[in-house]
Amino acid sequence: MIRPSTANQVVLAAEGIVKRYPGVLALNQVDFAIRSGEVHGLIGENGAGKSTLMHILAGVAQPDEGIIRLDDEPVRFANPREAMDRGISLVHQELNLVPWLSVAENIFLGRELVSGLGLIRSSEQNRQCRTLLADLDATIDPRSEVHRLRVGQQQVVEIAKALSSRARVIFMDEPTSAISDQEVESLFRLIRSLRAAGISIVYVSHKLDELLRVSDRITVLRDGRLVETLEAATADRETIVRLMVGRKLEDLYVHSPAIPARSERLRVNRLTMISRKARRPAVDGVSFSVRGGEVFGIFGLMGAGRTELLESIFGLHPTRTTGTVTIDGQPSDICSPEQALNSGLGLVPEDRKHQGLILGMSVEQNISLSSLAEIESVGLLNARREREHAQRYVEQFSIKTPTVKQPVRTLSGGNQQKVVLSKVLSRQPGVLMLDEPTRGIDVGAKREVYSLVDRLKREGMAIVVVSSELPELLGIADRVMVMCEGRKTAEFDCSVANEEVLMQAAVPGADAEVERGK
Amino acid sequence: MSDKLTIWQHASRLQPLLVLILMIVAMSLLSDRFLTAANGWNIMRQISVNVCLSIGMTMVILSGGIDLSVGSVLALAGAITAGLIKSAVPMPWLGVELQFTTWGAIVCGLIVGWFLGWFNGQMITRLKIPPFVATLGMLSIARGLTMLWTKGFPITGLGEGFAILGTRTALGAPTPVWIAAGLVGLFVVITKKTRLGRSIYAVGGNEQTARLSGLNVNRIKVIVYSLAGVLSAVAGLIMTSRLDSAQPNAGMGYELDSIAAVVIGGTSLSGGRGSVLGTVIGCLIIGVLNSGLVLLDVSPFWQQVVKGSVILVAVAIDRMRESGE
Numbered sequence: 001m002i003r004p005s006t007a008n009q010v011v012l013a014a015e016g017i018v019k020r021y022p023g024v025l026a027l028n029q030v031d032f033a034i035r036s037g038e039v040h041g042l043i044g045e046n047g048a049g050k051s052t053l054m055h056i057l058a059g060v061a062q063p064d065e066g067i068i069r070l071d072d073e074p075v076r077f078a079n080p081r082e083a084m085d086r087g088i089s090l091v092h093q094e095l096n097l098v099p100w101l102s103v104a105e106n107i108f109l110g111r112e113l114v115s116g117l118g119l120i121r122s123s124e125q126n127r128q129c130r131t132l133l134a135d136l137d138a139t140i141d142p143r144s145e146v147h148r149l150r151v152g153q154q155q156v157v158e159i160a161k162a163l164s165s166r167a168r169v170i171f172m173d174e175p176t177s178a179i180s181d182q183e184v185e186s187l188f189r190l191i192r193s194l195r196a197a198g199i200s201i202v203y204v205s206h207k208l209d210e211l212l213r214v215s216d217r218i219t220v221l222r223d224g225r226l227v228e229t230l231e232a233a234t235a236d237r238e239t240i241v242r243l244m245v246g247r248k249l250e251d252l253y254v255h256s257p258a259i260p261a262r263s264e265r266l267r268v269n270r271l272t273m274i275s276r277k278a279r280r281p282a283v284d285g286v287s288f289s290v291r292g293g294e295v296f297g298i299f300g301l302m303g304a305g306r307t308e309l310l311e312s313i314f315g316l317h318p319t320r321t322t323g324t325v326t327i328d329g330q331p332s333d334i335c336s337p338e339q340a341l342n343s344g345l346g347l348v349p350e351d352r353k354h355q356g357l358i359l360g361m362s363v364e365q366n367i368s369l370s371s372l373a374e375i376e377s378v379g380l381l382n383a384r385r386e387r388e389h390a391q392r393y394v395e396q397f398s399i400k401t402p403t404v405k406q407p408v409r410t411l412s413g414g415n416q417q418k419v420v421l422s423k424v425l426s427r428q429p430g431v432l433m434l435d436e437p438t439r440g441i442d443v444g445a446k447r448e449v450y451s452l453v454d455r456l457k458r459e460g461m462a463i464v465v466v467s468s469e470l471p472e473l474l475g476i477a478d479r480v481m482v483m484c485e486g487r488k489t490a491e492f493d494c495s496v497a498n499e500e501v502l503m504q505a506a507v508p509g510a511d512a513e514v515e516r517g518k
Numbered sequence: 519m520s521d522k523l524t525i526w527q528h529a530s531r532l533q534p535l536l537v538l539i540l541m542i543v544a545m546s547l548l549s550d551r552f553l554t555a556a557n558g559w560n561i562m563r564q565i566s567v568n569v570c571l572s573i574g575m576t577m578v579i580l581s582g583g584i585d586l587s588v589g590s591v592l593a594l595a596g597a598i599t600a601g602l603i604k605s606a607v608p609m610p611w612l613g614v615e616l617q618f619t620t621w622g623a624i625v626c627g628l629i630v631g632w633f634l635g636w637f638n639g640q641m642i643t644r645l646k647i648p649p650f651v652a653t654l655g656m657l658s659i660a661r662g663l664t665m666l667w668t669k670g671f672p673i674t675g676l677g678e679g680f681a682i683l684g685t686r687t688a689l690g691a692p693t694p695v696w697i698a699a700g701l702v703g704l705f706v707v708i709t710k711k712t713r714l715g716r717s718i719y720a721v722g723g724n725e726q727t728a729r730l731s732g733l734n735v736n737r738i739k740v741i742v743y744s745l746a747g748v749l750s751a752v753a754g755l756i757m758t759s760r761l762d763s764a765q766p767n768a769g770m771g772y773e774l775d776s777i778a779a780v781v782i783g784g785t786s787l788s789g790g791r792g793s794v795l796g797t798v799i800g801c802l803i804i805g806v807l808n809s810g811l812v813l814l815d816v817s818p819f820w821q822q823v824v825k826g827s828v829i830l831v832a833v834a835i836d837r838m839r840e841s842g843e
Contacts (some may be wrong), residue, residue: 314730316729316730336729336734337729337730337731337732338732338733338734340732341732342732347730349730354724354726354727355726355727355730356727356730357724357727358719358720358723358724358727358728358790359723359724360723360724360790360791361719361720361723365716369716369720369727369728369731369733370731370732372713372716372717373713376712376713379712380707380711380712381711381712381713381715381716423731427732
């Protein structure tokens with residue numbers, strides 16, 4: 001099953017890979033090489049290009065420029081199937097198994113063993129599957145349906161599936177994000193035995209400690225560029241964190257000093273939200289408060305619970321949320337977004353297209369969505385009032401659109417975001433929560449968003465900004481809270497914080513060090 | 519670029535109307551009995567029941583749902599009203615029998631329709647049953663209740679007062695046409711000019727955005743299904759009056775004609791896009807098609823094949839339009 005390996009020989013290499021997405025240069029001239037029988041860690045901030053690079057090498061996406069070499073020979077993968085046939089497999093973060101099929105049926109999916117009559121030879125599949133799983137020291141019955149297995153076991157099935165297609169390189173995307181500590185240990189044992197058998201593993205994660213433990217080499221990506229590849233034996237946490245964030249603050253941010261001695265507008269006390277899927281807290285006992293005239297930043301890596309925190313405050317998960325929210329000194333029991341808006345909260349959600357806008361509607365219809373009562377007279381929507389209502393915001397925020405009747409889907413990302421902001425601000429909230437307000441918009445529009453935030457702050461609004469971009473938070477916020485795995489791990493005044501301390505507090509397993517650092 | 523887009527959009531919005539005109543021209547050329555005033559009124563009267571059902575169906579589909587129970591609700595509402603007109607309701611604990619007036623019975627029929635629709639809405643919003651399944655259940659429940667109420671026999675002989683609804687004419691037009699036209703006018707205004715209407719489009723266009731924008735999505739859905747129930751009841755009353763009889767199997771399969779009218783009229787089955795006026799044109803297209811095929815002596819079997827093909831073509835055009843955008 002497994003070929004003998006020649007140590008240090010490059011199996012799979014990327015040369016000068018460029019990948020563009022609308023408005024973003026996801027990968028910029030990346031050279032990346034995977035040696036046979038090594039565990040290669042891949043790390044970077046959200047949006048640094050880890051997933052894109054992995055997807056390109058595994059055939060999920062195609063590069064715009066550059067070549068991929070397999071055993072020194074240029075290859076093109078039109079789809080994941082072709083990559084898999086050449087021995088390159090991808091184990092997804094959200095596992096790609098069919099829950100109602102058995103383990104063996106999943107492993108042989110798409111290349112079933114069939115008899116001369118075209119019938120599937122189930123017992124032969126089960127037998128081969130059992131041998132395969134035994135090789136991995138796994139005690140899983142090939143006949144059990146996949147949905148009955150624990151997540152860690154499902155992961156083993158995915159790996160078995162990769163091995164059954166004679167994988168030589170296996171990409172693992174955040175493999176420990178959903179499994180227990182015990183399962184992490186057995187995953188690491190498995191990874192080591194695969195390495196011993198000459199199989200290369202690319203381990204994509206933002207969990208620095210795991211990466212340092214399991215990898216032979218570690219590559220750091222930042223802003224679509226490969227920053228450096230280090231030997232794990234000689235690398236340390238601090239170096240890697242510095243490489244991950246090392247960027248200059250640009251003259252992009254607009255930031256007035258916080259207005260002192262304003263009264264508190266939002267207080268969140270011991271907020272906990274139980275996630276529906278994992279039955280564990282997605283937000284775990286988080287407390288903070290924000291004054292009027294202050295921008296409060298929330299930083300965290302993917303899955304830290306930031307979005308869930310905002311959603312819980314906004315009344316989206318009333319049955320699974322405990323803790324109290326106080327607005328302008330009034331304890332409020334918010335059970336729906338409707339109530340949240342009525343209590344003076346505003347939320348600009350993370351996903352503009354799916355949560356912020358109704359793409360089939362016009363600019364004016366989107367802007368008036370939260371304040372239909374205002375444009376109503378004698379029970380009917382007044383077209384003139386609606387137009388004027390929208391016109392006001394279009395002028396105020398210089399939204400670039402031919403008319404307010406333009407379908408909102410035809411606008412650029414930045415202008416769409418301003419439409420969402422207009423909708424939320426039309427309710428004149430006292431507390432404005434922004435979730436990744438500048439994701440996927442160009443630099444000019446970013447600057448406009450920052451100066452708008454600054455203006456609202458000076459007008460006395462309390463503003464909460466969730467962002468994955470550290471420079472952005474440090475550039476516009478007065479204070480920053482850091483979250484990791486649902487918990488609040490640190491809070492800093494921005495005048496004393498820097499990117500490295502924030503990143504230290506955001507990386508899982510770093511609690512102890514942050515305590516020491518304080 | 520944007521100019522082209524709007525012209526194209528206008529054209530695609532007018533598409534059902536163009537189809538209707540083409541069909542009228544074609545039918546007129548094929549049969550000299552088609553383009554007469556009498557046949558015109560005939561078609562209008564025939565489609566008025568479907569128009570009532572389809573107004574409700576349009577709102578349900580605009581909100582991103584579907585209602586399969588309209589035909590059964592039509593039957594139950596008609597049967598309840600007919601039963602209450604025909605015979606008194608004994609109330610032994612009061613020692614009296616309650617005899618409804620014609621108007622009282624009509625109101626009862628409408629309340630039944632509203633209640634069944636409200637119940638659909640509750641199943642969909644509280645129990646999170648998908649609309650297809652919830653209303654499929656209601657299709658069977660309401661039909662069963664109709665059978666129980668009528669004991670499987672038609673209720674006939676409903677009197678002069680009730681006959682006005684379906685058989686008379688006023689100012690030259692049959693009353694069902696007046697009722698349908700009035701409801702069309704009312705619901706064009708409701709869907710296009712009120713907060714409720716805008717909210718329905720928003721919920722169907724993107725439910726998550728609608729909720730995050732502070733709309734009470736569940737309440738809007740319950741209202742939509744309740745209105746569909748009331749409109750089905752109106753259709754049931756018109757039909758019962760016209761036949762002077764409540765048939766236990768009235769309205770069977772009408773949900774399909776209604777969905778067909780909505781889809782042919784350009785309303786997207788995925789919600790958020792379409793209009794009541796489009797649906798009226800859809801009803802007219804089906805009406806013209808039915809009438810024309812009868813006048814042309816096409817066999818009823820072929821009529822079904824033709825009708826089905828028209829629906830498929832309409833949906834195919836809708837899909838092409840959606841992917842074109």
